[in-house]
Amino acid sequence: MTSAYAQLEARFHKASVIGDSLSILHWDMATMMPDGSAESRAEQFAVLRGLHHQILAAPDLPDLLDAAGTEPLDAWERANLAEMRRDWIHTAALPADLVEAVTRAEAACEMVWREARAAADFAQVLPSLKALLALVREVGAVKAERLGVGLYDALLDQYEPGGRAAAIDPVFDHLEGFLPGFLAEVLEAQSYNPPPAPPPGPFPVECQRTLGLDMMTRLGFDFNRGRLDVSHHPFCGGHADDTRITTRYDETDFVSALMGVIHETGHALYEFGLPGGRWRHQPVGRARGMVMHESQSLLFEMQVARSRAFATFAAPAIRAAFDSDGPAWDAEALYRRGIKVEPGFIRVDADEVTYPAHVIIRYRLERALIEGRMELEDLPAAWNEGYGRLLGITPPNDRLGCLQDIHWYSGSWGYFPTYTLGAMTAAQVFDAARRAIPGMTDALSRGEVRPLLDWLRAEIHGKASSLSTTDLMVAATGRPLDPAVFAAHLRGRYLP
Amino acid sequence: MTSAYAQLEARFHKASVIGDSLSILHWDMATMMPDGSAESRAEQFAVLRGLHHQILAAPDLPDLLDAAGTEPLDAWERANLAEMRRDWIHTAALPADLVEAVTRAEAACEMVWREARAAADFAQVLPSLKALLALVREVGAVKAERLGVGLYDALLDQYEPGGRAAAIDPVFDHLEGFLPGFLAEVLEAQSYNPPPAPPPGPFPVECQRTLGLDMMTRLGFDFNRGRLDVSHHPFCGGHADDTRITTRYDETDFVSALMGVIHETGHALYEFGLPGGRWRHQPVGRARGMVMHESQSLLFEMQVARSRAFATFAAPAIRAAFDSDGPAWDAEALYRRGIKVEPGFIRVDADEVTYPAHVIIRYRLERALIEGRMELEDLPAAWNEGYGRLLGITPPNDRLGCLQDIHWYSGSWGYFPTYTLGAMTAAQVFDAARRAIPGMTDALSRGEVRPLLDWLRAEIHGKASSLSTTDLMVAATGRPLDPAVFAAHLRGRYLP
Numbered sequence: 003m004t005s006a007y008a009q010l011e012a013r014f015h016k017a018s019v020i021g022d023s024l025s026i027l028h029w030d031m032a033t034m035m036p037d038g039s040a041e042s043r044a045e046q047f048a049v050l051r052g053l054h055h056q057i058l059a060a061p062d063l064p065d066l067l068d069a070a071g072t073e074p075l076d077a078w079e080r081a082n083l084a085e086m087r088r089d090w091i092h093t094a095a096l097p098a099d100l101v102e103a104v105t106r107a108e109a110a111c112e113m114v115w116r117e118a119r120a121a122a123d124f125a126q127v128l129p130s131l132k133a134l135l136a137l138v139r140e141v142g143a144v145k146a147e148r149l150g151v152g153l154y155d156a157l158l159d160q161y162e163p164g165g166r167a168a169a170i171d172p173v174f175d176h177l178e179g180f181l182p183g184f185l186a187e188v189l190e191a192q193s194y195n196p197p198p199a200p201p202p203g204p205f206p207v208e209c210q211r212t213l214g215l216d217m218m219t220r221l222g223f224d225f226n227r228g229r230l231d232v233s234h235h236p237f238c239g240g241h242a243d244d245t246r247i248t249t250r251y252d253e254t255d256f257v258s259a260l261m262g263v264i265h266e267t268g269h270a271l272y273e274f275g276l277p278g279g280r281w282r283h284q285p286v287g288r289a290r291g292m293v294m295h296e297s298q299s300l301l302f303e304m305q306v307a308r309s310r311a312f313a314t315f316a317a318p319a320i321r322a323a324f325d326s327d328g329p330a331w332d333a334e335a336l337y338r339r340g341i342k343v344e345p346g347f348i349r350v351d352a353d354e355v356t357y358p359a360h361v362i363i364r365y366r367l368e369r370a371l372i373e374g375r376m377e378l379e380d381l382p383a384a385w386n387e388g389y390g391r392l393l394g395i396t397p398p399n400d401r402l403g404c405l406q407d408i409h410w411y412s413g414s415w416g417y418f419p420t421y422t423l424g425a426m427t428a429a430q431v432f433d434a435a436r437r438a439i440p441g442m443t444d445a446l447s448r449g450e451v452r453p454l455l456d457w458l459r460a461e462i463h464g465k466a467s468s469l470s471t472t473d474l475m476v477a478a479t480g481r482p483l484d485p486a487v488f489a490a491h492l493r494g495r496y497l498p
Numbered sequence: 499m500t501s502a503y504a505q506l507e508a509r510f511h512k513a514s515v516i517g518d519s520l521s522i523l524h525w526d527m528a529t530m531m532p533d534g535s536a537e538s539r540a541e542q543f544a545v546l547r548g549l550h551h552q553i554l555a556a557p558d559l560p561d562l563l564d565a566a567g568t569e570p571l572d573a574w575e576r577a578n579l580a581e582m583r584r585d586w587i588h589t590a591a592l593p594a595d596l597v598e599a600v601t602r603a604e605a606a607c608e609m610v611w612r613e614a615r616a617a618a619d620f621a622q623v624l625p626s627l628k629a630l631l632a633l634v635r636e637v638g639a640v641k642a643e644r645l646g647v648g649l650y651d652a653l654l655d656q657y658e659p660g661g662r663a664a665a666i667d668p669v670f671d672h673l674e675g676f677l678p679g680f681l682a683e684v685l686e687a688q689s690y691n692p693p694p695a696p697p698p699g700p701f702p703v704e705c706q707r708t709l710g711l712d713m714m715t716r717l718g719f720d721f722n723r724g725r726l727d728v729s730h731h732p733f734c735g736g737h738a739d740d741t742r743i744t745t746r747y748d749e750t751d752f753v754s755a756l757m758g759v760i761h762e763t764g765h766a767l768y769e770f771g772l773p774g775g776r777w778r779h780q781p782v783g784r785a786r787g788m789v790m791h792e793s794q795s796l797l798f799e800m801q802v803a804r805s806r807a808f809a810t811f812a813a814p815a816i817r818a819a820f821d822s823d824g825p826a827w828d829a830e831a832l833y834r835r836g837i838k839v840e841p842g843f844i845r846v847d848a849d850e851v852t853y854p855a856h857v858i859i860r861y862r863l864e865r866a867l868i869e870g871r872m873e874l875e876d877l878p879a880a881w882n883e884g885y886g887r888l889l890g891i892t893p894p895n896d897r898l899g900c901l902q903d904i905h906w907y908s909g910s911w912g913y914f915p916t917y918t919l920g921a922m923t924a925a926q927v928f929d930a931a932r933r934a935i936p937g938m939t940d941a942l943s944r945g946e947v948r949p950l951l952d953w954l955r956a957e958i959h960g961k962a963s964s965l966s967t968t969d970l971m972v973a974a975t976g977r978p979l980d981p982a983v984f985a986a987h988l989r990g991r992y993l994p
Contacts, residue, residue, distance in 0.1 A: 019545040022538065026526060027519060034530070038722035039740035042518065049515040053549055226534035244535035 006069035007079060010086055011284060017057040018283035022241040024050050029239040029246045033231045059094040078286055081468045085163075085285030091148045092160055096141060104141055107134040108413035115411035122401035124382050131411060132378055138415050139372060154372050157416030161292040162423070164470045167369060169483075170419050173426065174362050176485035181359055182392060184489075188343050188355055188496045195498075197338040201330040205256040213256070213323035214249060214263040217316075221267050221302060222455045223247075224274050236262045238269035238299075242282065245270040256324070257340065261303055268302030269295060271455060275463025287466045292417070294462065294471055296424025297431060304354055304425065305432035305491075306446060306454070313337035315449035341495060345393040347402040354425070355496060356393060361422040363388035364407070368415055426488040427475065431462065433487050434479035502565035503575060506582055507780060513553040514779035518737040520546050525735040525742045529727045555590040574782055577964045581659075581781030587644045588656055592637060600637055603630040604909035611907035618897035620878050627907060628874055634911050635868060650868050653912030657788040658919070660966045663865060665979075666915050669922070670858050672981035677855055678888060680985075684839050684851055684992045691994075693834040697826040701752040709752070709819035710745060710759040713812070717763050717798060718951045719743075720770050732758045734765035734795075738778065741766040752820070753836065757799055764798030765791060767951060771959025782963045788913070789967055790958065792920025793927060800850055800921065801928035801987075802942060802950070809833035811945035837991060841889040843898040850921070851992060852889060857918040859884035860903070864911055922984040923971065927958065929983050930975035 024047065031043050067087050075083060111130040118127035139153065146156035151166065158165045215230060228240070233248035240246035247266035249259045272289055281287030289295050306312050310333075317333035329335060343353050349360035367384055370376035376384065385404040390396050397403035409417050436442050439453045446454070461478040472482050520543065527539050563583050571579060607626040614623035635649065642652035647662065654661045711726060724736070729744035736742040743762035745755045768785055777783030785791050802808050806829075813829035825831060839849050845856035863880055866872035872880065881900040886892050893899035905913050932938050935949045942950070957974040968978050 016545055019541050020549075023519065023523060023542045023546060026523060026542075030522060030526060034725065036722055036724060036740060038720070042737070042739035045515050046519045046522075049512055050519060050546075053516075224534070226532055228532060229530065241538070243538035244532060 005073050006066045007073050007075060007083065010063075010066050010070055010083070013057050013060070013063075014086055014089070014285055015283040017054050020050055020054045020057075022243075024054070025239055025241050026244065026246075029231075029248075032233040032235070032237065032239070033246075033248060055093065058090055063090060063094065078281070078468050082281075082284050082286035085288075085467055088149075088159075088163055089285055091145055095148050096144055100137070100140060100144070104134070104137040104413065107137050110134075112408065112412045115405065115408070119401055119405040122399040122405065124400040124403075124405055127405070127411065128378060134411070134413060135371060135378065135415075138413060139374075142372065142415075152373075154369050154416060157372065158419065159416075161414075161417050162420050162471065163291045163467070164472070165291070165293065165419070165423075169472075170365070170423065173423070173483060173485045174358075174365060174419070177358050177422070177488070178362055178392070180485075180489050181355070182394075184492065184496075185343070185345065185355060185359075185393070189345075191496075191498050192343060197342045198330060198335040200255075200257075200339055201324075201326060201328065203255070204253040205324055207251045207253060209323050209325075210251050210253075210256050210259050213320060214260060216319060216323070217260065217264060218247075218267050220449055221264065221271065221306075221451050222274075223267050223270055227274065228270055230263065236266060238266045238273070240273075242273045242276045242278075245273045256320070260320075261307060261340075264307045265299045265303040268299035271302070271458070272298040272463050275455075275459040276466050277464055281466060286468055290462075290465075290467050290469075290471050290474060292420035293423040293427055294474065296420055297427035298458070298462070300425050300428040301432050301458075305428055306451070308337070308340045308354070308495075309443075309446060310334075310337045311443045311447040312449075313340070314447040319449075343496065345395050347389070347395065347397045348406055355492060357425065358422045359389075359392040361418050363392060364409075364418040368410065368418060372415060423483065426483055426485060427471075429491040430475065430479050430484060430487040431458070433491070434461075501569050502562045503569050503571060503579065506559075506562050506566055506579070509553050509556070509559075510582055510585070510781055511779040513550050516546055516550045516553075518739075520550070521735055521737050522740065522742075525727075525744075528729040528731070528733065528735070529742075529744060551589065554586055559586060559590070574777070574964050578777075578780050578782035581784075581963055584645075584655075584659055585781055587641055591644050592640055596633070596636060596640070600630070600633040600909060603633050606630075608904065608908045611901065611904070615897055615901040618895040618901065620896040620899075620901055623901070623907065624874060630907070630909060631867060631874065631911075634909060635870075638868065638911075648869075650865050650912060653868065654915065655912075657910075657913050658916050658967065659787045659963070660968070661787070661789065661915070661919075665968075666861070666919070669919070669979060669981045670854075670861060670915070673854050673918070673984070674858055674888070676981075676985050677851075678890075680988065680992075681839070681841070681851055681855075681889070685841075687992075687994050688839060693838045694826060694831040696751075696753075696835055697820075697822060697824065699751070700749040701820055703747045703749060705819050705821075706747050706752050706755050709816060710756060712815060712819070713756065713760060714743075714763050716945055717760065717767065717802075717947050718770075719763050719766055723770065724766055726759065732762055734762045734769070736769075738769045738772045738774075741769045752816070756816075757803060757836075760803045761795045761799040764795035767798070767954070768794040768959050771951075771955040772962050773960055777962060784963050786958075786961075786963050786965075786967050786970060788916035789919045789923055790970065792916055793923035794954070794958070796921050796924040797928050797954075801924055802947070804833075804836045804850070804991075805939075805942060806830075806833045807939045807943035808945075809836070810943040815945075839992065841891050843885070843891065843893045844902055851988060853921065854918045855885075855888040857914050859888060860905075860914040864906065864914060868911060919979065922979055922981060923967075925987040926971065926975050926980060926983040927954075929987070930957075 027043065027046060027050070035043060067083070067090065070083050107130070111127065111134040114127045114130045118124065138157070142153045142156045145159070146153050149156055149159060151159065155166050158167065211230070218230060219225070227243055228245040228247070231246065231248050232250055234250060236247070236249045238245065238247045247263065247270050249262045249266065251259045272295060276282070276289065277287050307316070313333040313336045317331060317336050320336065321327065321331040341354070343355045345356050346352060349357070352360055363385065366388070367376070367381065371378060371381070381404050382400050386396050409415070435454055435457050439457055442454060462474060465474060469477065475482055523539065523542060523546070531539060563579070563586065566579050603626070607623065607630040610623045610626045614620065634653070638649045638652045641655070642649050645652055645655060647655065651662050654663065707726070714726060715721070723739055724741040724743070727742065727744050728746055730746065732743070732745045734741065734743045743759070743766050745758045745762065747755045768791060772778075772785065773783055803812070809829040809832045813827060813832050816832065817823065817827040837850070839851045841852050842848060845853070848856055859881065862884070863872070863877065867874065867877070878896050878900050882892050885899070905911070931950055931953050935953055938950060958970060961970060965973065971978055
């Protein structure tokens with residue numbers, strides 16, 4: 003007689019393998035697939051997702067979850083069972099007609115949004131967005147009851163398991179108190195000492211690609227289990243045994259692709275470091291959530307690659323890649339251009355100092371909308387007010403304002419906070435690593451990343467989802483997420 | 499109440515979409531996948547194939563097939579139902595333990611074969627091959643009973659639906675009577691007038707690729723629904739909405755990759771020309787079988803691309819692709835090198851004249867082995883005897899003899915005749931097209947393939963599996979496969 007828990011492991015294993023197949027097909031769609039095959043690929047997704055869903059929606063699954071809870075399990079098995087239940091809540095606990103309605107509303111709203119954004123006309127997408135938000139709140143209500151949490155937390159939990167607004171609020175309050183004054187100081191200091199001009203370019207794609215591959219190798223990317231390709235929107239795809247990152251190249255600016263490659267490499271290193279063997283296809287063996295995943299990409303992009311130490315190592319390699327010379331290629335010039343601060347309207351173009359403001363504005367707004375404390379009609383005005391207050395700028399239109407991000411219009415409510423929580427987590431984890439590893443900064447200035455990577459594997463990657471995000475942080479850094487560490491990082495880097 | 503037939507269409511549609519997903523994942527494995535991901539990809543194949551098999555092995559499927567047979571169906575629906583039953587016989591009618599045993603024996607034998615081939619030692623693989631052959635015969639016996647045909651025909655039917663040894667024998671007898679004398683004549687004529695030496699090279703891969711893409715475009719390949727990439731063994735993969743061909747490049751010889759690309763383009767054009775809409779994911783909407791598929795690739799490679807007319811068009815394009823000049827690049831030189839005849843031991847390196855001998859030898863041997871008229875111990879001697887008799891050469895060892903092809907050692911018994919039947923079909927279809935299309939040869943000498951392609955789509959591609967191979971041939975060419983047409987083609991091309 004197979005235990006309920008063993009039956010669950012077998013089913014989730016199969017679901018995970020189907021998920022891996024879907025990930026490879028997604029990667030192919032973004033990198034290789036000819037345009038005319040989009041419809042047939044969509045049908046492949048629908049069929050494979052349906053087969054995946056059938057496993058989680060099996061009528062006897064809730065009983066198996068309950069029965070497994072009464073069986074003797076060790077700590078990883080218990081954590082695995084908890085993740086299985088979360089999976090079930092987020093994918094199979096909803097009424098089928100609600101799932102269908104929200105899927106349709108997402109597709110419809112996203113389509114209208116593309117036109118509304120081009121026209122900079124929020125009113126155009128308002129009816130579709132209202133319909134979608136109403137359904138998202140319905141979904142949230144079902145999940146909230148199952149999870150025993152509030153409406154916003156139920157949505158946040160989809161992306162950040164265990165994430166709770168009550169924990170985010172004090173962290174973001176601290177940042178919001180700190181950032182406007184800090185930004186003014188940084189801008190003033192920078193005005194006395196502006197970053198040097200970049201080298202003129204152009205920067206041939208082939209040289210950029212070779213440089214990117216070199217940096218990936220240096221950072222520990224395993225090309226026996228992964229690739230680098232080109233796509234319109236850079237991403238880290240595939241799965242832990244076959245992790246495929248992408249970038250896009252701009253021949254007038256090599257930094258953008260390079261930093262993008264390093265960012266996605268951070269995501270990939272997390273995937274490579276997850277436990278193999280028995281846990282490879284179990285929910286507990288997955289990365290902990292979007293906050294921790296983003297922290298690993300930002301740790302390599304923001305903490306490592308934009309540090310003065312790393313610039314010391316990277317500058318000669320970069321100069322050699324483009325076979326160029328001159329003071330614009332010096333390490334200090336590279337470093338100072340990499341930490342230039344400039345308030346702007348667009349989140350994805352923002353620097354490390356102003357980025358959190360973009361996120362805090364979205365977080366406050368999406369919570370108020372989800373919790374019914376605000377009407378969608380008031381979104382553009384409230385958006386612009388936030389930008390004025392936190393960044394001192396006012397978007398001239400909604401294309402540069404509340405229409406810029408796809409998230410809300412495609413149904414991703416509760417996602418935004420993970421970006422800045424990830425950045426703060428990265429700062430705190432990097433700070434702990436530096437304290438734990440003697441000579442780490444010197445090592446980075448020689449391009450030696452291995453001691454840091456080994457520490458991350460032991461403290462973060464290898465633990466997968468066996469602990470909550472907070473417990474992972476406490477184990478690795480000695481305390482829960484502490485906004486003071488991020489603030490100290492910013493002060494250390496941006497003030498003279 | 500949905501009819502039994504409609505239920506079957508829905509199920510086979512889903513199976514086909516899973517099959518398409520598997521095809522893309524196969525392509526990825528051969529072209530893009532990093533080596534270290536092989537194990538996880540094998541698991542994806544196993545899970546998706548299992549899901550595919552579940553659909554065909556559903557316990558109520560035989561009853562649905564029977565019930566649908568009593569419902570009013572039009573001609574395509576009736577043909578579809580017949581193909582569904584064939585699918586069921588070939589994939590789900592076998593006992594599960596037999597399927598498992600043969601799958602295991604195939605994998606084991608193939609592994610030993612790789613070593614035996616390297617060591618040129620047939621004795622090494624003999625025990626594994628005996629075990630595999632015994633299981634293949636068991637499989638054949640089950641299918642033979644279901645299909646109401648003989649043992650060999652049951653295996654042949656897996657690759658060539660409706661193919662029967664009784665129809666092959668007279669065709670191959672005719673060839674076997676004709677070829678040895680013809681080959682002697684050709685070799686003598688060629689000795690008086692040997693083909694001119696090829697240009698010296700090297701031929702850069704990038705130029706070869708550009709040339710291949712140009713030729714594909716010229717032949718009608720739809721890059722909006724397909725790609726060209728590189729793999730170790732060239733193939734045509736993907737599916738009708740996303741057809742992906744591959745080649746490999748040799749910088750010392752551009753003809754090999756070019757002819758390979760044209761061959762695979764022929765396969766792809768068949769896929770592109772299959773009916774869309776309702777039949778796209780139904781068994782009746784698939785290509786007719788391996789004979790007809792190979793006929794389409796060989797029609798473009800052997801009938802079109804190796805013709806004097808096409809050389810007239812291609813020679814300037816090829817010369818331009820390599821930015822070269824001189825008499826070695828002339829159309830007549832290109833043509834004459836392309837039809838050089840030389841008996842050899844290796845099937846895949848054989849020219850158009852000697853190729854059938856390789857196939858006839860294998861066909862006779864595999865039939866005798868399957869039908870129990872010969873023992874495996876006698877294979878190497880019988881193989882070498884065949885080469886002496888048909889080609890006048892004797893393999894010096896089994897690596898250049900009966901160990902050269904993977905087919906038998908990986909369980910593909912009954913496949914070989916499709917190669918030469920495909921070549922003969924190509925000659926007969928091309929001959930009919932030339933009679934039907936005024937000025938076709940002149941058009942080919944200007945590189946105009948569209949009239950031929952339109953004719954093929956109307957006569958062959960668009961009919962998919964709605965007719966048997968023989969009925970397709972009768973409809974398109976006026977009679978069943980006639981070895982005299984192939985013989986006339988060879989005489990016309992190879993004798994002065």
